[in-house]
Amino acid sequence: MAASLPIIDLSSPHRLSAADSVRQACVEYGFFYLVNHGVDTQCLRKVFNQSAHFFSLPLQQKMDLARKEYRGYTPLYSETLHVTSLSKGDPKESYYIGPVEDPSIAHLNQWPSEELLPNWKPSMESLYWKLLAAGKNLLSLIAMSLNLDEDYFEKIGALNKPAAFLRLLHYPGELVSGEQICGASPHSDYGMVTLLMTDGVPGLQISKDKLREPQVWEDVPHVEGALIVNIGDLMERWTNCLYRSTLHRVMSTGKERYSVAFFFDPSSDCMVECFESCCSESSPPRFPPIRSGDYLNERFRLTYGSERELPCSTST
Numbered sequence: 001m002a003a004s005l006p007i008i009d010l011s012s013p014h015r016l017s018a019a020d021s022v023r024q025a026c027v028e029y030g031f032f033y034l035v036n037h038g039v040d041t042q043c044l045r046k047v048f049n050q051s052a053h054f055f056s057l058p059l060q061q062k063m064d065l066a067r068k069e070y071r072g073y074t075p076l077y078s079e080t081l082h083v084t085s086l087s088k089g090d091p092k093e094s095y096y097i098g099p100v101e102d103p104s105i106a107h108l109n110q111w112p113s114e115e116l117l118p119n120w121k122p123s124m125e126s127l128y129w130k131l132l133a134a135g136k137n138l139l140s141l142i143a144m145s146l147n148l149d150e151d152y153f154e155k156i157g158a159l160n161k162p163a164a165f166l167r168l169l170h171y172p173g174e175l176v177s178g179e180q181i182c183g184a185s186p187h188s189d190y191g192m193v194t195l196l197m198t199d200g201v202p203g204l205q206i207s208k209d210k211l212r213e214p215q216v217w218e219d220v221p222h223v224e225g226a227l228i229v230n231i232g233d234l235m236e237r238w239t240n241c242l243y244r245s246t247l248h249r250v251m252s253t254g255k256e257r258y259s260v261a262f263f264f265d266p267s268s269d270c271m272v273e274c275f276e277s278c279c280s281e282s283s284p285p286r287f288p289p290i291r292s293g294d295y296l297n298e299r300f301r302l303t304y305g306s307e308r309e310l311p312c313s314t315s316t
């Protein structure tokens with residue numbers, strides 16, 4: 001069954017009504033499609049091609065760029081699951097690119113050499129800049145959707161030095177003995193908001209109700225030209241659970257699949273505490289204030305080497 005997610009127009013001149021649609025989407029699904037976002041298809045095509053080139057390199061060349069300081073290559077099965085019989089880890093490989101706009105940390109990024117993969121770095125940087133602009137624009141819409149000033153996220157310092165990471169993903173997709181397995185195990189994203197680009201190969205699914213057993217999974221089909229946006233756990237905290245950070249996973253279909261995720265997270269020194277517009281006497285804050293960097297580090301520490309907390313379920 002496919003989820004019927006709303007489509008939000010980021011360039012709509014009717015900002016207030018777009019903000020209303022964002023609110024509805026975030027309350028109901030925590031997921032929506034975003035169109036007219038300013039990330040052109042040519043730029044995306046380049047990045048998907050460059051991503052395929054990188055992942056087709058011999059393992060040793062990829063391991064030369066193995067992840068350090070959260071940046072670089074993570075091999076297949078490196079994200080092991082906590083509680084599962086299929087504890088081999090997720091059958092996917094990835095490549096992280098951290099903030100490129102801040103000279104004090106941009107040098108922490110690792111890049112394949114120009115001889116090995118010509119134009120790789122500029123292609124990635126170009127997409128990064130476009131996603132950063134789209135993400136900031138989207139956040140002003142999200143602020144409006146919460147009855148906050150359009151520049152609220154700037155005002156509270158979330159965007160001073162956003163912890164924004166681009167992650168290239170590759171799911172080789174071979175099925176072992178016809179078993180249904182997760183390319184990415186069920187999880188919610190940790191941060192503020194994620195912008196996801198997919199290549200058209202199906203697999204992404206959401207489960208609207210985290211607590212329901214067994215979980216009911218709905219497909220999130222690829223929509224040409226649209227980004228898939230989802231709310232992360234920090235936004236859920238900020239909004240006192242008004243906006244949902246929805247559980248999602250990627251099921252293997254037996255087909256190779258590529259995707260690119262942009263995790264747009266707040267500056268690490270930004271305090272995340274319930275927005276005034278999201279609490280009242282009858283609905284007090286459910287979480288204490290927390291520094292964004294502390295929260296994210298703890299989430300990564302707890303799931304060290306896994307980044308995924310829940311066991312892979314094969315029920316659909």
Ligand SMILES: O=C(O)CCC(=O)C(=O)O
Pocket residue numbers: 167169184189196198204248250259260261
């Ligand atoms: O590959 C996808 O479609 C989803 C990836 C994802 O959810 C993640 O990396 O957090």
Ligand SMILES: [Fe+2]
Pocket residue numbers: 187188189248
């Ligand atoms: Fe995710």
